[in-house]
Amino acid sequence: xxxxxxxxxxxxxxxxxxxxxxxxxxxxxxxxxxxxxxxxxxxxxxxxxxxxxxxxxxxxxxxxxxxxxxxxxxxxxxxxxxxxxxxxxxxxxxxxxxxxxxxxxxxxxxxxxxxxxxxxxxxxxxxxxxxxxxxxxxxxxxxxxxxxxxxxxxxxxxxxxxxxxxxxxxxxxxxxxxxxxxxxxxxxxxxxxxxxxxxxxxxxxxxxxxxxxxxxxxxxxxxxxxxxxxxxxxxxxxxxxxxxxxxxxxxxxxxxxxxxxxxxxxxxxxxxxxxxxxxxxxxxxxxxxxxxxxxxxxxxxxxxxxxxxxxxxxxxxxxxxxxxxxxxxxxxxxxxxxxxxxxxxxxxxxxxxxxxxxxxxxxxxxxxxxxxxxxxxxxxxxxxxxxxxxxxxxxxxxxxxxxxxxxxxxxxxxx
Amino acid sequence: xxxxxxxxxxxxxxxxxxxxxxxxxxxxxxxxxxxxxxxxxxxxxxxxxxxxxxxxxxxxxxxxxxxxxxxxxxxxxxxxxxxxxxxxxxxxxxxxxxxxxxxxxxxxxxxxxxxxxxxxxxxxxxxxxxxxxxxxxxxxxxxxxxxxxxxxxxxxxxxxxxxxxxxxxxxxxxxxxxxxxxxxxxxxxxxxxxxxxxxxxxxxxxxxxxxxxxxxxxxxxxxxxxxxxxxxxxxxxxxxxxxxxxxxxxxxxxxxxxxxxxxxxxxxxxxxxxxxxxxxxxxxxxxxxxxxxxxxxxxxxxxxxxxxxxxxxxxxxxxxxxxxxxxxxxxxxxxxxxxxxxxxxxxxxxxxxxxxxxxxxxxxxxxxxxxxxxxxxxxxxxxxxxxxxxxxxxxxxxxxxxxxxxxxxxxxxxx
Numbered sequence: 143x144x145x146x147x148x149x150x151x152x153x154x155x156x157x158x159x160x161x162x163x164x165x166x167x168x169x170x171x172x173x174x175x176x177x178x179x180x181x182x183x184x185x186x187x188x189x190x191x192x193x194x195x196x197x198x199x200x201x202x203x204x205x206x207x208x209x210x211x212x213x214x215x216x217x218x219x220x221x222x223x224x225x226x227x228x229x230x231x232x233x234x235x236x237x238x239x240x241x242x243x244x245x246x247x248x249x250x251x252x253x254x255x256x257x258x259x260x261x262x263x264x265x266x267x268x269x270x271x272x273x274x275x276x277x278x279x280x281x282x283x284x285x286x287x288x289x290x291x292x293x294x295x296x297x298x299x300x301x302x303x304x305x306x307x308x309x310x311x312x313x314x315x316x317x318x319x320x321x322x323x324x325x326x327x328x329x330x331x332x333x334x335x336x337x338x339x340x341x342x343x344x345x346x347x348x349x350x351x352x353x354x355x356x357x358x359x360x361x362x363x364x365x366x367x368x369x370x371x372x373x374x375x376x377x378x379x380x381x382x383x384x385x386x387x388x389x390x391x392x393x394x395x396x397x398x399x400x401x402x403x404x405x406x407x408x409x410x411x412x413x414x415x416x417x418x419x420x421x422x423x424x425x426x427x428x429x430x431x432x433x434x435x436x437x438x439x440x441x442x443x444x445x446x447x448x449x450x451x452x453x454x455x456x457x458x459x460x461x462x463x464x465x466x467x468x469x470x471x472x473x474x475x476x477x478x479x480x481x482x483x484x485x486x487x488x489x490x491x492x493x494x495x496x497x498x499x500x501x502x503x504x505x506x507x508x509x510x511x512x513x514x515x516x517x518x519x520x521x522x523x524x525x526x527x528x529x530x531x532x533x534x535x536x537x538x539x540x541x542x543x544x545x546x547x548x549x550x551x552x553x554x555x556x557x
Numbered sequence: 558x559x560x561x562x563x564x565x566x567x568x569x570x571x572x573x574x575x576x577x578x579x580x581x582x583x584x585x586x587x588x589x590x591x592x593x594x595x596x597x598x599x600x601x602x603x604x605x606x607x608x609x610x611x612x613x614x615x616x617x618x619x620x621x622x623x624x625x626x627x628x629x630x631x632x633x634x635x636x637x638x639x640x641x642x643x644x645x646x647x648x649x650x651x652x653x654x655x656x657x658x659x660x661x662x663x664x665x666x667x668x669x670x671x672x673x674x675x676x677x678x679x680x681x682x683x684x685x686x687x688x689x690x691x692x693x694x695x696x697x698x699x700x701x702x703x704x705x706x707x708x709x710x711x712x713x714x715x716x717x718x719x720x721x722x723x724x725x726x727x728x729x730x731x732x733x734x735x736x737x738x739x740x741x742x743x744x745x746x747x748x749x750x751x752x753x754x755x756x757x758x759x760x761x762x763x764x765x766x767x768x769x770x771x772x773x774x775x776x777x778x779x780x781x782x783x784x785x786x787x788x789x790x791x792x793x794x795x796x797x798x799x800x801x802x803x804x805x806x807x808x809x810x811x812x813x814x815x816x817x818x819x820x821x822x823x824x825x826x827x828x829x830x831x832x833x834x835x836x837x838x839x840x841x842x843x844x845x846x847x848x849x850x851x852x853x854x855x856x857x858x859x860x861x862x863x864x865x866x867x868x869x870x871x872x873x874x875x876x877x878x879x880x881x882x883x884x885x886x887x888x889x890x891x892x893x894x895x896x897x898x899x900x901x902x903x904x905x906x907x908x909x910x911x912x913x914x915x916x917x918x919x920x921x922x923x924x925x926x927x928x929x930x931x932x933x934x935x936x937x938x939x940x941x942x943x944x945x946x947x948x949x950x951x952x953x954x955x956x957x958x959x960x961x962x963x964x965x966x967x968x969x970x971x972x
Contacts, residue, residue: 170741171713171714171715171741172712172713172714172715173712173713180711180712180715180716180720180724180927181711181712181715185712185715185716186715188715189712189714189715189747190715207835207836207868208836208837208868209835209868209869209870210868227746228745228746228747229714229715229741229745229747230714230741230743230744230745231744231745231746233743233744233779233780233781233784234781235743235779235780235781235803235806235807235811236741236743236744236745236779236780236803236806238803238805238806238829239740239741239743239779239803239805239806239826239828239829240741242805242829242832243740243741243803243828243829244740244828244829244830244831244867244899245831246829246830246831246832246835247830247831247834247835247867247868247869248831248866248867248868249866249867249868254831296595296596297587297595297596297600297604298586298587299586299587299604299644299645300586300587300595300596300600300601300603300604300605301595301600305595309595325654325658325659326585326586326644326645326651326654326655326658328645328648328650328651328654329645329646329648329651330643330644330645330646330651331642331643331646332604332643332644364648364650364651364654365648365650365651366648366649366650366810366813366814367782367810367813367814369648370810388650388651388653388654388658390653390654390657391650391651391653391654391809392650392808392809392810393807393808393809393810393811393812394806394807394808394811395781395782395785395807395808395810395811395814396650396808396809396810396811397808398781398782399781399782399810399814411654413654413658413659414653414654414657414658414659414661415659415661415662416659416660416661416662416663416669416839417657417661417833417839417840417841418832418833419662420622420624420661420662420839421622421623421836421839422623424831424832424835424836424839425832426832451663451664452659452662452663452664453622453623453624453625453662453663453664453666454624454662455624484659512595
């Protein structure tokens with residue numbers, strides 16, 4: 143058991159790397175830009191951030207980010223810093239200020255990205271982690287094995303509550319396991335949350351009677367705290383089984399409060415992730431960032447998907463999903479269920495399974511289901527067929543030869 | 558009065574700019590990566606994001622960010638999009654998902670940064686804005702004119718509550734107006750919030766008896782919501798006049814709730830700002846970002862300082878400060894008091910005043926006061942002398958010839 147907080151970074155500097163890291167360590171603990179009388183050696187020893195590891199990994203000729211001190215060469219280094227827990231205690235909001243506060247703009251660095259965080263057990267005691275996770279989600283949906291086949295209500299905005307319910311009706315009839323609101327759809331005047339939740343849950347209940355299991359709908363309740371609590375209570379009272387929140391919209395305190403209040407799984411949407419991560423030498427890596435939300439209580443977390451409509455490489459998508467499945471602590475793993483989405487269809491199922499090696503995930507396709515030439519039911523069927531091919535160790539082509547829905551899907555979405 | 562939400566962006570694309578923006582507009586409203594039957598022309602017309610403005614401003618040969626669709630040339634363009642308010646209603650969290658959600662990672666863009674936001678009046682009605690602002694802060698501190706001369710407790714971490722109070726004692730004796738906790742200091746075991754607040758306020762009260770005015774101390778109460786409320790109540794009950802929170806730690810919902818609860822000015826710290834803004838073609842500009850927090854209720858907002866220890870250019874610092882002083886609506890300006898800090902000393906006062914043209918600001922120096930060779934009182938005096946020079950239209954050299962404290966400061970911190 144450790145009492146130190148650890149964070150790993152990738153840095154780039156034209157300065158001597160150790161000197162640059164010393165500035166960063168000082169800035170994030172007991173120092174400032176000038177030596178001060180109060181920073182005694184004893185104080186620095188006890189409360190100062192410590193450089194645990196520093197390894198130069200490559201040299202580049204040009205700086206990755208503007209504004210840094212120039213030099214003839216820029217060295218990239220893998221760095222680990224640690225802080226005594228007693229500087230801040232097990233507080234997630236204050237952790238953010240300590241490990242990702244005023245450091246990304248330090249003049250010493252032409253690149254700085256946080257790669258991972260390792261937290262003392264005290265954090266595990268202070269925060270709840272996911273209440274449902276993979277097992278709870280399977281229990282609530284009645285899907286024992288294979289991925290949850292999911293979708294997003296589209297068009298994202300513009301449908302009335304009634305039109306949304308009609309869409310949900312078609313999706314339930316088509317055999318879907320999981321449906322989510324688009325992150326743009328919360329409680330706008332043209333589609334009020336309460337009306338939508340009531341209309342949708344009436345449909346879900348009707349199909350549950352038929353199916354013996356309830357399709358999980360993640361209602362996007364993103365909003366102010368009182369609104370989120372009220373919307374949660376409505377979904378719960380209607381017999382709904384999931385709520386959704388946009389993490390970058392509500393923030394950590396919002397998420398912590400939502401988890402405290404919630405009796406349902408929390409589907410955590412990462413929209414805005416691009417501004418935190420798009421530059422490879424700036425901002426957050428997903429394994430570091432997602433740990434904050436896992437500990438705060440996210441049950442499902444978005445990881446993008448293979449060959450997605452965004453610019454994230456496949457290796458990064460898989461690394462993100464793997465990180466969610468890696469325990470934070472042995473006795474408190476805080477595993478969040480990965481949600482694959484963004485331009486997904488039957489075409490990516492076999493490759494996704496080959497890369498991640500599990501079906502403990504939600505595989506969400508919007509256009510990949512609703513754009514199927516033979517309609518929604520065929521779209522859902524094509525996804526199941528593709529995942530069955532994956533689980534059987536077969537190729538998409540093998541199963542496409544046997545199943546018309548998969549064959550038609552691959553003709554549209556590509557192999 | 559407009560019922561549309563507007564956002565301005567700087568984009569970079571190898572694609573046809575209009576086609577790229579159409580993808581972005583579709584993605585953030587009624588579309589997805591494939592045409593869907595439900596997205597009728599009527600629905601798109603009513604709920605779709607609209608391209609209000611598109612102007613190519615320059616061409617570059619290399620992409621600013623990796624991962625985008627390549628091309629022989631990359632065009633940068635100024636773009637304005639608008640959305641109907643009825644898509645989301647006047648909700649700050651949902652605004653974030655709409656104007657800065659899944660767009661920064663779209664394959665079409667090798668650069669995408671939000672520059673500004675313009676909100677319908679309905680937002681002004683839905684959120685409170687700052688409760689104190691400049692006038693309230695001047696009233697509580699008894700500083701009628703000139704900047705508030707402020708400082709940060711240093712070392713940032715490591716001082717006990719008693720040692721913190723001793724430092725505050727010396728600062729109050731030295732004539733300071735404003736003191737803030739460092740953002741790394743909240744409620745860690747080595748310096749518990751309650752003990753620190755009690756010890757510090759005893760000192761502040763003693764000096765208030767002497768001075769007839771109360772030095773404002775921004776206590777960093779960043780934490781979970783119940784913790785923040787409890788800490789706020791303690792500060793208020795002790796007669797304190799300010800609280801501080803790290804915006805990127807608490808998030809929007811945390812800030813909205815804090816403002817609802819607070820009876821004191823909220824000093825809003827932007828630590829972590831670098832990961833949102835460091836790359837000029839990615840993320841957030843300060844005028845866009847700060848509007849969220851101004852509307853949510855920030856009274857003071859950090860803007861960095863001239864010739865700071867970070868890599869932000871001076872022009873950006875001044876543009877940030879100016880944006881805080883620009884009304885959001887004529888009848889609800891939501892002006893936040895700019896806080897200049899980071900490597901500040903007497904050396905930057907005249908240039909700061911020349912650039913911003915007002916003294917309605919907090920000028921915070923840590924090392925610039927405590928590192929003064931003749932001690933804290935001389936450090937504070939040197940800052941006042943420098944600002945008096947600025948207000949008198951004199952140079953630093955003029956006043957340095959007359960005042961020993963300023964002379965000594967310039968010898969250390971440079972002219």
